[in-house]
Amino acid sequence: MGYWAAETEVFLRVCAILLLVLTACLVAMATQTKLIMYTYARKATFRDLNALPVLVYIDGVVAGYNLLQLSRCSVSAYCKREIQCPLLKNLSWVHFLLDQVAVYTVFATTVAATQASLLAVTGSKAMQWMKLCNRYTRFCIQVGGALLCGYAASIVLVLMSFLSVYNLFRRYSPTKFLQLKSKQ
Template identity: 55%
Template sequence: MKHGTAKTEAFLRLCAVLVLLLTACLVGFDSQTKYVIFIYRKATFRDLKALLVLVYVVSVAAGYNLLQLGKCSKSAWYKENLGSNIYVAWLCFLLDQVAVYVTFGANSAALEASVLAIKGAQEFQWMKLCNKYTRFCFQIGGALACGYVACILMAWISLISAFNLFRLYSPKQFLLLKRRG
């Protein structure tokens, strides 16, 4: 059971790393040059702060999951129960939670910025942009979809972390119940 959980976690983390890297690459290498009003203008992810932040956040999240993956595989090799250290389990749990929330928040912010770029905001005289840079926008859309897949994977991982953490409290809880009954 324990070994099974560790394997599942390692697999999920590997998937998360790959999807996060895919997201970073899709956003980072997205560019389109268009001839607009007498000049060539190149659209990149640097034009929109939200996309820049997304690339950084996603890269850091991928690095973090890679580190955790190293820990997982080590644990599987040596068959050591590293998770039995309560401080390590709490740290992993909290870091996993922070990672998933930060990634989700950055993704949602980028989504909002993209929706504004697609629809514009008439009241503010913010014009639409995606009718000009169509291919660019489609690639960003794909990247955001990947980002949400990564968030779901990371939420799943944080659920496993929570399980691994609160399971450690079970003997204490059991003793409490025993004292009561």
Template identity: 50%
Template sequence: MNALKILVYVTSAAAGYNMLQLFKYYVSAYSRGKFKGSYIYMAWISLLLDQMAVYITFAANSAALEGSVVAITGSETFQWMKVCNRFTRFCFQIGGAVLCGYVASILMALISIMSTYKVFRMYSPKWFLRLKSR
């Protein structure tokens, strides 16, 4: 199943990207005010990369889920037998991995929402996106 191999590559790349984002926020916390001109551009680039990571991770998880469903049910048209009748432990592990992948996709979507809020807050008046009035 090539979908599972691709899922490993995609989730590894997404984990590496998230580690780079953490490093970026760590560095930017110590260099406040030095790069003001490129701050807006970096926020947009970060937002677009966050969106790409979420969509690609979700798509890879969906492809792996589709392959897993074929492994569970089999396909008489293609003469594929049910794999889960023989390898039950493998099927439980794949099910857990796909479930964890969807949870990770949802968490990355929440991070992307925070990036979106950060970007669009730069373009709004001070009273527009305030959570609580004073």
């Protein structure tokens, strides 16, 4: 792997870990309590919408996966040549496929959480669901910020996936992969 590709991979993985952990923490810690009818207090938590706990778990698992991949980057930094570490060369397909699974899973759970949160904002008269965000505005703003962080994490994971594709297919092409031809 080229020097720029290794540095870029480390940077993207660290950014992805930070954004995924931030998303999971913002969603998991989003709570707001309102007093209803003088004696009854109602607390809104992330467990009120079924998609939000799934988002927390998936983001945690993908952050852990990226942490493991980050440790792999540090091991491969010691292996200057792929001849010394043939196992790392053979695992390129596994890394590529796992990166693809991570991207699609994080994006799908973020979209599902957004859809569930949209029902909390707009409500549904047909199903007799009231709007939650009229009463729990701080909770809804915090979950909205977390979803924005989730989409940012998805974009970083897509960039990481592009780098994974580059690292995979450069092993099957000539030595001057993606270099401009010199003028003659």
